[in-house]
Amino acid sequence: MSDPVLTKAIKDAAIEMNADFIGIADPSCFLNPDYLGNRPQEIMPGLRSVIVLGVGIPRGAFEPLPKGRAEYTNTLMAATATLRVIAFQIARMIEKQGYRATIVPPEGSEFGYWYADRETLKASVSIKYAGYCAGLGNFGMNHLLITEGFGPRVRMTALLTDAPLEADENGSMPFIHEHCRSCLKCIDICPVGAISPDGKIGRHKCAEYMFNALGGLRCGLCINVCPL
Structure with missing residues (x-):
């Protein structure tokens, strides 16, 4: 049985510590054959809950892009540090x-890339997928939640736990956001053509651009152009 008292206490504590949102995913969602990422069950035997925490990133960090990339990157690092403490x-x-x-390393962050599989660039656990399963949002064409x-x-992190928490439902939310299919602005803006209309993303193109062409700074153009 799930523990509603502990579930509420965790959610209340996260918001009190300045998380902007929190959701809990049932780890069985990672057993879906359509999910192609790594499974958290391989990390924690006895896993019963995946907690997803997130904070919103100030729009002021995006609006100057592509100038202001140092400031943008520093803002993302501050968000990651905030989430780590929470x-x-x-x-x-x-x-x-x-x-x-x-605690799961945040995807796409300065920490997430260090810990990702070097060949596939896949994270040890897809926090975005856990967020989708917990009803926190659905995916854009840029593979972001x-x-x-x-x-x-947003910046997100997650915790794996054997605590029997109450899972949130996504209410049969469509996997791809309905607005994204007719927008495609993120596809047009990508400087290396890493995002394609068929839903695929070139992870290596994206990572190579940030870590080589930008010297480790984050790009952020596909996020900045998003009207949602």
């Missing part, structure tokens, strides 16, 4: 209740 406190809170928890209130302008 997630750490949530992990301690869970363990005080007799369960176990570990489109969230309510923030669009794709």
Whole structure:
């Protein structure tokens, strides 16, 4: 049985610590044959819940792009640091209740790329997919999670835990955001053609551009152009 009291306490604590949103995914969603990423069950035996935490990124960090990339990158790093602190406190809170928890590296961040598989560039766990399963949003053509209130302008992290938390439902939310199929602005703006209309993304093109052409700074153009 799930623990509604612990679930509420975790959600309340996350918001109190300035998370903008939180959702809980049932890890069984990762067993869906359509999901092609890594499975969190391989990391934590006895996994029962995936907690997704997120913060919105200030629009002021995006609007000067492509100028201001240093400021944009620094803002993203600040968001990642914020989430790490929140997630750490949530992990301690869970363990005080007799369960176990570990923190997933944020995808696409300065930490996420370090920990990703070097050949596939896939994260150890897809936080975006967990967010979709928890009803926090659905995907854009740029493979980012489109969230309510923030669009794709978010940074997220996740915790894996054996605590029996109440999972959120996504209400049969479509996988791709309905607006994205007729917009395609992110496809047109990508400087290396990493985003294609058929839904595929060239991870290596994206990473190579940021880590080589931009010297480690983040691009952000496909996010900035998004009208959502």
